[in-house]
Amino acid sequence: MCPAPIEDDGKRGFIIPIGGGEDRVKEMAIHRKFVELSGGPDADIVVIPTASMLEETGPDYHRIFSELGAGKVEFLPIAQRSDCDNPEFSEMLDNATGIFITGGNQLRLSAILGGTLVAQRIRRRNAAGVPVAGTSAGASIMSEHMVAGGSGSTAPAEGNVTLAPGIGLTNAVIIDQHFTQRNRLGRLLTASSYNPFLIGLGIDEDTAAFIGPENVLEVVGSGTVTVVDASQLTHSSMWDARPGEALSLLGLRLDVLNEGCRYDLTAHMAYPPDEHLALCALPVTDGDNTA
Template sequence: MDEKVKGNLIIIGGAEDKEGECAILNYVASTVKKSKNSMLIITTATQKPQEVFSTYERVFKRLGIGEVDTLDINDREKANDSVNVTKVYNAGGIFFTGGDQLRITSILGGTKVNDALADVYKKGTVIAGTSAGASAMSSTMIVGGEADTPKKSGLSMAPGLSFIHEVVIDQHFAQRGRIGRLLYAVAQNPYTLGIGIDEDTAIVVDGKGLFHVIGNNSVTVVDAKNIRHSNISELNQGDVLELIGVTLHVLSPGSGFDLTRREPILKGGL
């Protein structure tokens, strides 16, 4: 089995504090500064790249990052530009903003910038992402779907950036009531772990396949590997999903999870 994680990831559930203590973004900044005091902000997900970049530039400079640059790629030609590839290789850390995760993968997928991102990630560059940038981290990502009773109603999934394998990530989780669609997502492939990350909350994932929770809210892990019954293969449009034997963990800041053993780690055990 391929390794689930090959580098350092900070996956943020969106709406992280940018004005107060900025606990999550400060963690990102302090982690990046251990190697090289520079940050590359990838704004591909948003259609307001300059506005979004300016916000993160201001925050990260206030948090002590010496150089903050932008990778404003909105078409595949730019994603194959050698100048942009060089920016990826020169960055101390990389940060994906929110927006639409399908923009990230449809514009960057299969390009030279995508290859460079995969390369630096394997070599240890810290990669962080918030909201859409969080969903895009996994090998399979949710790109749309109703957040209500789990039923066959048009959940959309697509290949992600594949920084982390055998999981599917949902963001703005508790705030937007997304437990139903995460249950439906893991029902389609019970070996895939579902990870729902609340706003102003993040998971910090290391190369050993362990993560710990930081921020102010919770992370929900849905494990359907050992379900005893599912009706997903018999559903017609609008039918309600039935899953028996799902394991659900709700983790608070300071606790963590072993992705390989599929076991939670209580505070103090990391």
């Protein structure tokens, strides 16, 4: 799915993939910024849990977002595709000022949400300026092309990644999560090299990429976001490789970003935390060290 069109005078909302395993009890820096972007005391946050995790995750996210000052927190109890066409859910999303997609299995998420009114509303609300965050599987599903699975390895290899269509908030990137923790560079390199148009974002646990309206992302959290840029690829042996064969990929660019670093997805440029850049100015909260 492609991103919904943005109105002439409007700005897309933040897209916030989180690498999973984020801090939910101490600083909660990632959730804190999400709540602020959603309006703080005026926020109306709608959480989309994967059906299987509803009982556990529901109360947890209600506590987190309430503790952080969100005015209202609601859940969409989606267990199957038919739930997604409930008009009440569409109305809840139409009123939402922030949308949060929890973890689980991204293929289950895409299979349940894909092509439904819920997926359509998420795209439309994001295009209208509403921030959408997702963690783990909820991060993967955000892009048009989604990493559905694959094996953990540093090296790229034909067939070591499975792609599927996501809900398509952005088509500039392809997202992988639990990145360092599960050794996923190889599959992200493979995915990026399939079509070098896509910038690969490898997001660590307890780390998020806040992708602003101007397609500049800023990193928040304790780990790193690895940006794989294959746009300058000079050679790839991907198309004639046998399954499992070692591949050549020449001309890759890699940026490893920690907290406060930014990356301009349009210009393919990385910036350190202390460099002046008006784009993607996240709200500054107490105790955080982002620019």
